[in-house]
Amino acid sequence: DGTIVSGSASMDESMITGESRTVRRSDGDHVVAGTVATDSGLRVKVTAVGEDTALAGIGRLVADAQNSTSRAQRIADTAAGWLFWFALGAAIITAAVWTLVGMPDDAVIRTITVLVIACPHALGLAIPLVVSIATERAARGGVLVKDRLALETMRTVDTVLFDKTGTLTKGEPTVTAIEVTNGRTADNVLALAAAAEADSEHPLARAIVAAARARNLTVPAAADFQSSPAVGVAADVDGTRVQVGGPALLEQEHGSELAVADRWRGDGAIILHVLADGAVIGALALADEIRPESRTA
CATH class of the missing domain: 3.40.1110.10 (Calcium-transporting ATPase, cytoplasmic domain N)
Structure with missing residues (x-):
C-alpha cells in the first residue's frame, strides 16, 4: 500500500472492491497493493508492506473466521465433555459386571467396545470441520465470513441485501x-x-x-x-x-x-x-x- 507522490492514473481496484469502473487517483491519494494503474505511470511512497497491507487484512478475516468459535460448537464441546464421563462410567460398569460373572477376557473386549462406540470424539470434530470447510469454500466464491456465529445464524435469514458489483454482476x-x-x-x-x-x-x-x-x-x-x-x-x-x-x-x-x-x-x-x-x-x-x-x- 502507499500514497501517490507524483502522477495521475485511472486505477483498476476491482480485485479489492469488485467495482469494474476505474477510479481516478492523483497526488496525495492512497492506493492499495493489488490495484493496477491502467493508463499511466505513478510514483508511489510505500506505507505498508506484507502483513500490514489491506490485502493481507482480507486474508486475516478468513483466518479469524476459521479460528472463531460458534454457539453450536460451544454447545457441542459441552455435550462432548458430559458424554465423555458417561462413556467412561459405562465402560467401568461394563468391566466390573463382566469381571464379576467370571469372564475377565470378555470384560476387556467389551470395555474397549463401549469406549470406542460411546466416546463423543466425532461430536467435537464434526462442527468445527464443517464450519472450516464452509468458510473456505465461501472465500473461494468471493464471500468473506468475519465470524462463525454469523454463518451459523444464516439459517434464520429471510431477507438478503446484495451489493451489485461482483455479486449479481460479473x-x-x-x-x-x-x-x-x-x-x-x-x-x-x-x-x-x-x-x-x-x-x-x-x-x-x-x-x-x-x-x-x-x-x-x-x-x-x-x-x-x-x-x-x-x-x-x-x-x-x-x-x-x-x-x-x-x-x-x-x-x-x-x-x-x-x-x-x-x-x-x-x-x-x-x-x-x-x-x-x-x-x-x-x-x-x-x-x-x-x-x-x-x-x-
Missing part, C-alpha cells in the same frame, strides 16, 4: 449498447473502436476488443497509437484518425454527445464516443454485465 465492464451516426453501422463503429483500443491495457479497452471478438468482427490494424490519461485513445486505422474517449475528448475536439447518452447515463452506464477524423460517428455504452445465474438465484 465485476467487469461489457459493451451493452451501440449508437451510430452518419450512416455508419454498429459493427463498423465497434470494429474501428476495437482497432484504436487494441494496444490499450485499460479495462474499458479490453471490454471493447472483447465485444468485437464476440461478434466475430474483422478488426483492422492500427498505427500511431496514443493514449491520453482521462481523455482517451487515438490511432490511425486505414488512413482514418480514430479516437475513443469520454467527455474530455469531446470537449477537446469540440464535439457533442449523442442524444442517447442521457438515457444511458441514467442507467448507470459508462459512455464513450467514437470519432473519425474529428467527427463523432457513434457512441458505446459499457456497464457491469449481470451474471446469468443471478435471476435463478
Whole structure:
C-alpha cells in the first residue's frame, strides 16, 4: 500500500472492491497493493508492506473466521465433555459386571467396545470441520465470513441485501449498447473502436476488443497509437484518425454527445464516443454485465 507522490492514473481496484469502473487517483491519494494503474505511470511512497497491507487484512478475516468459535460448537464441546464421563462410567460398569460373572477376557473386549462406540470424539470434530470447510469454500466464491456465529445464524435469514458489483454482476465492464451516426453501422463503429483500443491495457479497452471478438468482427490494424490519461485513445486505422474517449475528448475536439447518452447515463452506464477524423460517428455504452445465474438465484 502507499500514497501517490507524483502522477495521475485511472486505477483498476476491482480485485479489492469488485467495482469494474476505474477510479481516478492523483497526488496525495492512497492506493492499495493489488490495484493496477491502467493508463499511466505513478510514483508511489510505500506505507505498508506484507502483513500490514489491506490485502493481507482480507486474508486475516478468513483466518479469524476459521479460528472463531460458534454457539453450536460451544454447545457441542459441552455435550462432548458430559458424554465423555458417561462413556467412561459405562465402560467401568461394563468391566466390573463382566469381571464379576467370571469372564475377565470378555470384560476387556467389551470395555474397549463401549469406549470406542460411546466416546463423543466425532461430536467435537464434526462442527468445527464443517464450519472450516464452509468458510473456505465461501472465500473461494468471493464471500468473506468475519465470524462463525454469523454463518451459523444464516439459517434464520429471510431477507438478503446484495451489493451489485461482483455479486449479481460479473465485476467487469461489457459493451451493452451501440449508437451510430452518419450512416455508419454498429459493427463498423465497434470494429474501428476495437482497432484504436487494441494496444490499450485499460479495462474499458479490453471490454471493447472483447465485444468485437464476440461478434466475430474483422478488426483492422492500427498505427500511431496514443493514449491520453482521462481523455482517451487515438490511432490511425486505414488512413482514418480514430479516437475513443469520454467527455474530455469531446470537449477537446469540440464535439457533442449523442442524444442517447442521457438515457444511458441514467442507467448507470459508462459512455464513450467514437470519432473519425474529428467527427463523432457513434457512441458505446459499457456497464457491469449481470451474471446469468443471478435471476435463478
